Amino acid sequence: MNTIRPxxxxxxxxxxELKKNPMAVVNEADGFPVAVLNRNQPAFYCIPAEAYExxxxxxxxxELAQIVQDRECQEEIEISIDDL
Structure with a gap:
């Protein structure tokens, strides 16, 4: 059964069309993602390098914000800079 995906x-x-001229497809999107369709369903997304970065x-x-939140309630440990 095929699932319809947004x-x-x-x-x-x-x-x-992507195979014919991939750079034209990317350029026409003006820096925004392009959904590449296979039988009218998204197979994958093509995005410019800047957008991916x-x-x-x-x-x-x-991820770093989640680490901060996870450690926010942890007990503090005092250390000396000389111990590092």
Whole structure:
């Protein structure tokens, strides 16, 4: 059974069009993601390098924020700088 999945991008293209001219597809999206469709279902998303890098930075920030929250209530341990 095929599951209908939402298309999470304003720009779409087919795999065939992407194969013909991948850079044209990316350039036409003006820096935004492109949903690459296979039989009218999103197969994957194509995003420019800058957008991917920003996404990875955001994910890292979220992970670090979670670590801070997890450790917020932990008991403090005093150490001397000389012990480091």
């Amino acid at each position: 298309i999470l991008a304003d720009n779409t293209t087919s795999i065939s 920003a996404l990875m930075d955001k994910l890292e920030d979220m």
